[in-house]
Amino acid sequence: YENCKKVNKLYSKFDTRVAVLGNIQRGGKPSASDRILASRLGNSAVESLLKGKSGLLAGDKNGAIKETSISDSINKQKNLKDHLLQLIDPLSI
Numbered sequence: 001y002e003n004c005k006k007v008n009k010l011y012s013k014f015d016t017r018v019a020v021l022g023n024i025q026r027g028g029k030p031s032a033s034d035r036i037l038a039s040r041l042g043n044s045a046v047e048s049l050l051k052g053k054s055g056l057l058a059g060d061k062n063g064a065i066k067e068t069s070i071s072d073s074i075n076k077q078k079n080l081k082d083h084l085l086q087l088i089d090p091l092s093i
Helices: 002-010 021-026 032-050 070-075
Strands: 056-061 064-069
Touching (some): 032 056
16 A cells, blocks of 8 residues: 555645455445455465466356366356346346
């Protein structure tokens, strides 16, 4: 938050604070499960790097943290679930 201190010094007459954009886009502060998932994913990433692995993504699949190569993630066809596709029209109003 060093940059925040610089901004506060330059613009001391304004009330400034740090905002995590991802949380704002999603609609608020991270929940406990958000924080736990972030910790699990971060831990998996560090463990992979310590094992000399790179070019991987960590993700939650059915409650287990799984590694996927970036190229597999980009190239794999993802099938959308019908019940989620049905939400497009009502939620796009």
